[in-house]
Amino acid sequence: MGKTKVLIVGGTGYIGRRIVKESLAEGHITYVLQRPEIGLDIEKLQMLLSFKKQGARLVEASFSDHRSLVEAVKLVDVVICTMSGVHFRSHNILLQLKLVSGYIRFLPSEFGMDPARMGDAIEPGRVTFDEKMVVRRAIEDSKIPFTYVCGCCFAAYFVPNLSQLATLTPPKDKLFIYGDGNAKAVFMDEDDIATYTVKAINDPRTLNKTVYLRPPENVLSQTQLVDIWEKLSGKNLEKISISKEDFLASMKGTIRKRNGFYFYFLLLNYFKLLIYLTLKIRLDLGQIDPLTNYLMVNYHYLTVLP
Numbered sequence: 001m002g003k004t005k006v007l008i009v010g011g012t013g014y015i016g017r018r019i020v021k022e023s024l025a026e027g028h029i030t031y032v033l034q035r036p037e038i039g040l041d042i043e044k045l046q047m048l049l050s051f052k053k054q055g056a057r058l059v060e061a062s063f064s065d066h067r068s069l070v071e072a073v074k075l076v077d078v079v080i081c082t083m084s085g086v087h088f089r090s091h092n093i094l095l096q097l098k099l100v101s102g103y104i105r106f107l108p109s110e111f112g113m114d115p116a117r118m119g120d121a122i123e124p125g126r127v128t129f130d131e132k133m134v135v136r137r138a139i140e141d142s143k144i145p146f147t148y149v150c151g152c153c154f155a156a157y158f159v160p161n162l163s164q165l166a167t168l169t170p171p172k173d174k175l176f177i178y179g180d181g182n183a184k185a186v187f188m189d190e191d192d193i194a195t196y197t198v199k200a201i202n203d204p205r206t207l208n209k210t211v212y213l214r215p216p217e218n219v220l221s222q223t224q225l226v227d228i229w230e231k232l233s234g235k236n237l238e239k240i241s242i243s244k245e246d247f248l249a250s251m252k253g254t255i256r257k258r259n260g261f262y263f264y265f266l267l268l269n270y271f272k273l274l275i276y277l278t279l280k281i282r283l284d285l286g287q288i289d290p291l292t293n294y295l296m297v298n299y300h301y302l303t304v305l306p
């Protein structure tokens with residue numbers, strides 16, 4: 001596959017920085033949007049400069065200056081947007097650029113659960129999926145070539161903490177098991193999401209498709225996550241089952257938007273809506289381009305073992 005001109009929007013973000021790295025590693029001509037709004041944020045600036053040192057081309061543009069965005073988009077064949085969900089409106093502006101810039105493939109900021117399959121998600125976290133669906137509809141209405149990448153649960157957010165709320169590290173003595181703990185989810189290492197996103201960008205088989213990243217060994221229930229951890233750590237944890245009602249009551253008034261992902265993962269366990277495993281899929285990259293090189297959940301445990 002030939003080298004591609006790629007623009008990454010949101011390149012200093014959690015998933016964005018990984019996609020920049022991977023795009024450079026693949027030898028693509030990699031542009032990274034530099035927003036003047038970062039102002040005095042020295043960390044961001046230094047990250048951008050480090051991308052430049054590695055071969056990226058920084059392109060200055062602002063969401064409040066439409067012309068600058070158009071000029072940035074005109075430089076490339078593929079735009080990968082990795083902005084955080086809360087910046088959905090800016091994201092929506094970005095896709096309007098397609099109307100003036102020809103046939104560039106657009107990867108909207110997704111990479112998590114498939115919003116098209118989250119219609120039954122519960123407020124308040126469902127706003128994330130609703131907003132992503134608004135962007136999808138705008139893309140499809142505008143006939144913009146697209147690829148949606150769904151990686152489900154980011155491993156660092158959901159694995160080491162055994163999917164407990166309010167912590168990213170393993171529980172020491174006890175943990176909550178949600179419902180019967182048997183509903184399965186897909187866990188994907190963030191660097192691997194970046195790798196397979198970049199693999200997908202100029203592959204004709206992924207054009208106008210949703211790509212599901214589902215490493216077979218990483219499709220696990222909460223009970224399985226806990227079992228693996230207990231074996232590795234050599235320590236048994238006290239398990240407290242929590243019912244849907246108690247869980248919802250405990251969350252009342254405490255959910256911050258940032259925790260929306262946890263919230264939905266947990267609720268999905270109750271309602272058994274993790275339909276990734278049962279629904280017919282449109283395209284599973286694993287079937288056409290085997291996910292041979294990915295990190296299993298054990299890796300995430302090994303990094304946090306005492």
Ligand SMILES: NC(=O)c1ccc[n+]([C@@H]2O[C@H](COP(=O)([O-])OP(=O)(O)OC[C@H]3O[C@@H](n4cnc5c(N)ncnc54)[C@H](OP(=O)(O)O)[C@@H]3O)[C@@H](O)[C@H]2O)c1
Pocket residue numbers: 009010011012013014015016033035038044063082083084085087090109110111112113128152153154155157261
């Ligand atoms: N399923 C999961 O487990 C999971 C977990 C986390 C995230 N996600 C998904 O992954 C995607 C990326 O999330 P993330 O956590 O990587 O995001 P993030 O790190 O919070 O932010 C990404 C970038 O968005 C840009 N941005 C911030 N404010 C902006 C503004 N006002 N206007 C324009 N750009 C702005 C910034 O990039 P620059 O300053 O470089 O422009 C920022 O670094 C989202 O779609 C999210 O839903 C899924």
